[in-house]
Amino acid sequence: MPKKNASRTGLPKPGERLDLLTARRNARMARSAHAYVRGNTAKFYEWLDGMESHTLPEGPAVWICGDCHAGNIGPMANAQGRVEIQIRDLDQTVIGNPAHDLIRLGLSLATAARGSDLPGVTTVRMMEALADGYERAFDDTSDHTDIQAEKPEAVRVVMKEALRRSWQHLAEERIEDIEPHIPLGKRFWPLSKSERREIDALFEKRTVARLATELRSEDEAAKVAVLDAAYWVKGCSSLGRLRYAVLLDVDGAALDGDDLCLIDIKEAAQAAAPRYAGVRMPRDNAQRVVEGARHLAPFLGDRMRAARLAERSVVIRELLPQDMKLTIEQLTRDEAMKAARFLALVVGKAHARQMDDIERKAWLGELRRSRSKTIDAPPWLWKSIVELVSGHEAGYLEHCRRYSLDAGA
Template sequence: MITASADRTRRERLAEGEALREETPWDFHAPWRPAPGRDPLAILAESDAERLPDLVPRRYKKMRRNAFTFLRGAAAIMAADLAGSAMAGLPVQACGDCHIGNFGVFVSPEGRVAFDINDFDETLPGVDFTVDLKRLAASVVVEAMAETDADAERARELAIAGVEAYRAHMHALAAMEPLAGWRSGIDLDEEVARIDDHRSREEVESDLEAGLAHETVEADVPEVDPAVREGPPASWRIADYGRKVFHRLPDGDDEPVRDAAAALARYPESLSPERRGLVARYALRDVAFKVVGIGSVGRVCAVGLYADADGAPLFLQIKEARESVMAPLVLPGHRISASGGERVVEGQRIMQAASDLFLGTARSPASGRAYYVRQLKNHKLSDVAEMMSRDGPKRYAALCGRTLARAHARSGDAAMIAGYLGTGDGFDRAVAEFALAYAAQTQADHAALLERDA
């Protein structure tokens, strides 16, 4: 979905975006008012029926931890809440679950270390750009208050920093030729060099080096069972690891693992010939269930252990793909053309500067479940993003804002979005006000969950 026009100049599109402010002024984005009869816990419960019953309690346990973990698992609630909010009318390929924890560090197919959005379970085209931006800003506020006890004024500053960076970078992208904008990315080395504290910078650099040294996640969970690690790769098995990695559900059922394995057998069919040839150099040795994230808990998510005859390992993650919670937010006149794993893969390829080398789709011949497949995240590289966010939260919020702008500009009209945003801080402050109000709502929703489960 590319919405920019080749027949209108950049100046014309900037003016068109600016004109949209008359229909939806910036201050329309500031208020948050819950709809009559709003029931956030009922929205959460709607998806429980499509999750594995044994794992649903784990989802709620994670969401009870604090307001930020609640927000992370509540993409469906926020989508429902934003359905009646102000929209600029400028569509993009939306991440759909654009919170500050869904940005990270990984290795591109060319071997470069990249910073980008890294979760696309809810991605969808034809969604107003403000939807992702409001969720990002709200997550910045909620995370700051829940994890660092920041006060409202400090949280507001962080939200403004993220939105301001988005706006400034969108203007920069709008000024570029299309190919230059498409090729643009985030220079992680520059971001790391900006870390003021010498010890923190060295720690980040050390984890980057370690992550690159173990690009196949050989030294992370999951891992090859030590009991068979020294034997022939054909006998390798994934080591069970408590409540995170296991071959059978708590009730003893192994159907989800068998289903994921059957889908993985068909997965190479979705790849281009050269990538299919790469996967063919490895053989699938074992499959185990892996509990990940918060919003995904209860859906089928597994990891496949691959290895060649010489013992070179490769871990691929396979995740069940359901309908996006963003579906009600698609702007009029925009059609959703892909579903299931294809929806996720298309969205990721559009939004990321460089997508996973092993990204593909699969469908189980037995259950009909739709899946997408990617390389398992390297936790050493994931740690880098977490350290950067702790070291400089304002700088990190701005980094996420710039990254989101680049992702949106690949599908949306950067000039029209820049025209709507303007060059002042009026829009930034309006979204920050919304973020503060929605953070208070999230805290109340989290409290309601605690009260229900007390």
């Protein structure tokens, strides 16, 4: 099937992308307060840094997600086909304070609850469930079976779907076609000639090509060919950065779905999340993202590579059919508690596996210290959520005002 010509379809040229992506991001963030929270990582840390009514504890120096909202957690597959719920986006990962991940997750769930018209008391109970699930990850005497057995319905549905998915499902979802090309349109835009040359040259490197052959061929020298590539219009965080979808053929069998490989190339920028002073991390942003992923989400980290493309630092990862986004939009009271407890356990495990026994016990003691009679959660967590929800509500309304003016211009 021939590729569409950008000049005939009216799709944007590379130099026209930024304005269109800005408008699209603003529209997406105006949909709901929850969407505004997801797309505003930098603002989150500005608000957090400006709070004076409480002091956050300094947890052990571990790799944190840095942008730990509910949408950045979901099913991930490893090379052996095993599937688990793990953190799925590590752009903001740094060695920092684990309390930041807990607060970011709590804010995400609190805004989802407000968007679901749940009463404020439900948010209180959610934060208690959040604290309970997170703390259990650090308690060697804790049993996680009840949390696993009472997964929220959204998790049950997405895991069931992930386990049954094949390459055809991935192709139909991501590229809307199972033919060996990427159709240009709303989700994919044309590349410049120089962009295509850079991508072709990237996969001629054996270290990069090996990422595609590891799951498909025992022959390390198996031939990898770029069948197609396009600019990927995806997410809010990629604004102004390189983002490409690349379709590869492994070992010259393009019509066999098992030999097709869909690659996501994403530019790695400086993290907005604050790092601890004095810790050693890779200076290169892509290497930082890959290293953080290996610690926090090993299923994903083992399928990622850091590279250079067009003199920029990029993260390359293969997309598997089982990699899915967990969508939590409308919550009932019961599901809100289950979601908070389960997702907090996932994040807690990602943190806990990086700590030794002494660090885990000390952090657990800090988490359980100074509980009040009115809420069974750390006081600094609750105060943070209250102030951040208030600040984000105001910011969201102001964003909507500005967006309506820009959209009407």
